[in-house]
Structure formats: C-alpha cells, structure tokens
Amino acid sequence: FQGGDPPQPRAAHTCAVLGNKGYIFGGRVLQTRMNDLHCLNLDTWTWSGRINISGEKPRDRSWHTLTPIGEDRLFLFGGLSSDNVPLSDGWIHSIATNGWKQLTHLPKSRPRLWHTACLGQEGEVMVFGGSKDDLLFMDTGHCSDLLIFQTQPYSLLRLCLDCIGKNSALLENQIPCLPSKLLQEVLKKITFWAAMTHRQERKAETERQSQLHST
Incomplete structure (x- = not known):
C-alpha cells in the first residue's frame, strides 16, 4: 500500500x-x-x-x-x-x-x-x-x-403485494384481472405467505404436542 x-x-x-x-x-x-x-x-x-x-x-x-x-x-x-x-x-x-x-x-x-x-x-x-x-x-x-x-421502509408496491398475498382468499375474484406481469408477482407472494402460514401452523402444533407430553 x-x-x-x-x-x-x-x-x-x-x-x-x-x-x-x-x-x-x-x-x-x-x-x-x-x-x-x-x-x-x-x-x-x-x-x-x-x-x-x-x-x-x-x-x-x-x-x-x-x-x-x-x-x-x-x-x-x-x-x-x-x-x-x-x-x-x-x-x-x-x-x-x-x-x-x-x-x-x-x-x-x-x-x-x-x-x-x-x-x-x-x-x-x-x-x-x-x-x-x-x-x-x-x-x-x-x-x-x-x-x-x-434497514429501510418497504416500497408501497412491496406492502401492497404482501397485503394481497396474506388475504388472497378475499380477493380471489379480482386477482385474475391483474396485468400479467403484476399477476406473476402476486402469485409468488401468495405462494410465499401460504408456505409461511403452513410453517407457523406446524410449529404451533409441535409446541402444543410438546406441552401435552410434558404434562
């Protein structure tokens, strides 16, 4: 140097x-x-x-x-x-x-x-x-x-995609009407949040079973 x-x-x-x-x-x-x-x-x-x-x-x-x-x-x-x-x-x-x-x-x-x-x-x-x-x-x-x-606020688009992904059942009639590019992003979010929900449910069930066995 x-x-x-x-x-x-x-x-x-x-x-x-x-x-x-x-x-x-x-x-x-x-x-x-x-x-x-x-x-x-x-x-x-x-x-x-x-x-x-x-x-x-x-x-x-x-x-x-x-x-x-x-x-x-x-x-x-x-x-x-x-x-x-x-x-x-x-x-x-x-x-x-x-x-x-x-x-x-x-x-x-x-x-x-x-x-x-x-x-x-x-x-x-x-x-x-x-x-x-x-x-x-x-x-x-x-x-x-x-x-x-x-480390910084999420963009408005990100917040909207997450909201749709978490509440896709309420919007099932409107989602197919989205433009194709935006629809692909929404479908990714729906898949992600469905997997997250399934994981959380499995974790909660495992903890419940563990508590039952411990008692």
Whole structure:
C-alpha cells in the first residue's frame, strides 16, 4: 500500500466496499478485540487512519459482518465481544456523518457470530449460518436459520403485494384481472405467505404436542 496510517494487523475483522473505498471494522489484535473503523481509498491505496466517530459506537468484537446497504451506509451485526459474549446487536454507520446508530427493534435472543450476510433487493440484510455460542469453548450452537433485518421502509408496491398475498382468499375474484406481469408477482407472494402460514401452523402444533407430553 502506498501511504496513510494503516490499521494494526488483525484477524477476524470484517470489511465492506462502498464506491472506491473499502472499510474495515473491529477484529482481534493479538488477544484484544477492537471496535475501530478504517477506510482504504482503492484508487490511491491510501489508508485513512482510525476514523473519529461522533457519538456512541458499537462495542469491540470479532467474527461479525459489515454489509453495505446504500451509497453511504454500512450495517454491522453480531460477533463475539471482548468478554466472549455472542452478540445480537445491529448498527448502521453513516459515512456522511461518521456516526453510528443502534437499531433497537432487533431480537436480543438470536446472537450470531461467524455468519454470512448479504443485501436483498429492498434494503433487507439477510444473515445465514454461523453460531450462537462462543466457538472457543462451545462448538455446538451451529445455526441453519435465516435472519432478515429491515434497514429501510418497504416500497408501497412491496406492502401492497404482501397485503394481497396474506388475504388472497378475499380477493380471489379480482386477482385474475391483474396485468400479467403484476399477476406473476402476486402469485409468488401468495405462494410465499401460504408456505409461511403452513410453517407457523406446524410449529404451533409441535409446541402444543410438546406441552401435552410434558404434562
């Protein structure tokens, strides 16, 4: 690299690219977990040095993810803290203001580390795999479920499609009259919500049977 103030050598950090800049956050330096943010200009190969953050910021961590969610925002999720606690918090970093904002609506009971994350079509961050336990001491909490985090309001079209998908029985006479392209989108939503309803019913039945056996 040509210049600037590079970060300390580290492991288990995360990185993301926005435009011509690469960002890295956190990770482990020897036995110390970090919560610093650095930027690399990919045109000049120059490091920014540690970026000064205004306001509160995420705690130190490793084995987390950092996902671009727009032209100037990054979404940070999960990881393992310096006291070996699996984390379930989510933060959005604004490049314009150099500030972090914690998302308060995320479930606290579903921590993740060593997972993957990617951005969906409407600003949703999808997290898959990883572990919910401290891998250093308990390698049993492997996860196969998908977590979806909404980072911006859904479009009006998306909200309408979901509404039709959930209430297709009430609209069965009107749905065939839709234009063909829109009809295909509606049919996909109907299939999705039918599968979701079936899954929820099976889960509720399993829980009911479990309660009956326990009594």
